[in-house]
Amino acid sequence: MTDSRSAAWDTYSQSKPQRRQTNARGETTWFNWTQYPDHGPGADVLGLESGDSVLDLGCGSGGNVAHLAALGMKAVGIDLSAKQLDKARERWPDVEGMTLRQADALACFGDTSTPFDAVYSVFGAAWFTDPGLLLPLVHANLKPGGVFALSQRPPVEGCYGCQASYIPRGPEEDPAVVKRWDYEPDVWTLILKEHGYVDV
Template sequence: MSDTRSAAWDDYSKTKPQRRTTNADGETTWFNWTQYADHGPGVEVLALQPGDCVLDLGCGSGGNLAHVATLGMKAVGIDLSPKQLAKAHERWPDVDGMELHQGDALQFLGDTFTIFDAVYSVFGAAWFTDPRLLLPIVHARLKPGGVFGFSQRPPVEGCYGCQASYIPRGDDEDPAVVKRWDYQPDIWSSLLKEYGFPEVTATVLPASEADQRTTGTLLVRAVRGVQPQLF
């Protein structure tokens, strides 16, 4: 199953160009939660301090992760796609503190003994993993008071829970199909509180006024409780 999903995300990688050299402010690295350029909040959502250890679930070609590393964090990324990670190595070869791993997010979280100060996912593995499997293990690998943040497209009305995402593979092939999990903001809040994140904000950020597209971005921020979670 992982090989099938890895190939699908390799196909996706072919459709995505490298991140721009600079953003609108002339910065060479930056953090972007939304699908729109120069839009929305930044890394401050994660409430990081220099020296923190941060995990990116589904880091792709590494743009957000590189920015976290330049701020003085230990920035760890996991992604299923070798092609996406190759793009990350190509684009950010000289960024200190950036550590990349190829594989499944759940397996990585299950195998590591690292406790992270923050965990995040931008249109990444948090969208494409069953939350009832992901949330307990994120909780276990996040320090008390640490932030778990993720963003994705908001759900289509009436299409909730496990859905199908179709990834184009070319004119002569059927698209690859991967699973994603879509919920309304209040359902995400309830799920996160159920799994030991008592402080949750889940909102849909409106689309950029500079863009013709109108779909907003669901941004969820949750703080891990200070007490161990018992299951």
């Protein structure tokens, strides 16, 4: 996959250090929903039990996927960036139950016929993919009663809908531009309900 989006995310990966070896509690795997270390709820938001299947849309360097697999889930992570996936494989080479694939969020659902117990996106593909295209696919690939969860940075006040994100590439190059979809939580609630999600 050599499109401009995967190249942009490969560039982004170079600006991000490898995940810390342990968190504040000394854990070697942990779930993180926010941009702040050791902050926010844990994986319990997903309502998973050991053996359940879960998909991370935009898994980056794989920390959340590795954590869920370590808890006994069948955890699949997809990301556009081969470099991010390389970081994940380097950091967690022997985690059973973890599958990593380079894929686009929209295309990945065409490759699977097995629905998931949960699908989530932490600053990932749910933020950087048109929700009108992505949300129906996620909904169709969730088991009955399954959970979809996402997190993203708050939008800039007054800047809603499709926005441009700029990824620095270097002093001599223009930044890479990718699209993101910014909404306030109440608008996300309406969008999710429009696409058949309940208990939003």
